[in-house]
Amino acid sequence: MAGTKTLIMSIKDRLMVPSFFPQKSNILNQMLCQEIGELIKIGPQEREEIGMKVDGVNIIWDEGMDVPKPFEFTESQISFLKDQITRLDQENQISQEHLNIIKKIKAL
Numbered sequence: 881m882a883g884t885k886t887l888i889m890s891i892k893d894r895l896m897v898p899s900f901f902p903q904k905s906n907i908l909n910q911m912l913c914q915e916i917g918e919l920i921k922i923g924p925q926e927r928e929e930i931g932m933k934v935d936g937v938n939i940i941w942d943e944g945m946d947v948p949k950p951f952e953f954t955e956s957q958i959s960f961l962k963d964q965i966t967r968l969d970q971e972n973q974i975s976q977e978h979l980n981i982i983k984k985i986k987a988l
Contacts, residue, residue, distance in 0.1 A: 884952040885988045891930060891946045893981040894920040895939060900964040900978075912960040919951055953988070961985050 889897075897920060901913040922932065932941040953961075965982055968974055974982065 884954055885958060886950045887953055887984055887988060888948045888950050889920060889981070889984070890948045891922065891932075891941055891943075892977075893948075893984065894922060896978060896981045897961070900961060900968060902964065902967075909960065912957060916953075916957055916961070919953070919957075958985070958988050962988075 930941040930945040
């Protein structure tokens, strides 16, 4: 698709991305959060296929069933994600768990 870029994402990547979203921001940013969340959500059928369940505060799944999938992001969605990564970096809020998906997003 014109104006989009493909990002190959694992289940862990898809679970990590919403942690980049600000809790409060302007309407446009909140709309982008919603769009991205809908794009990468893990639906009921997929949750069943990978055996996803909640164990206390952890989300677990059969990692052997985790086949990374391509997702098409618009330029505005990519720019938003990169801006959020920069914000989190400046606030020293990046963890080791974030690094894989951050590298993928920054490479776009």
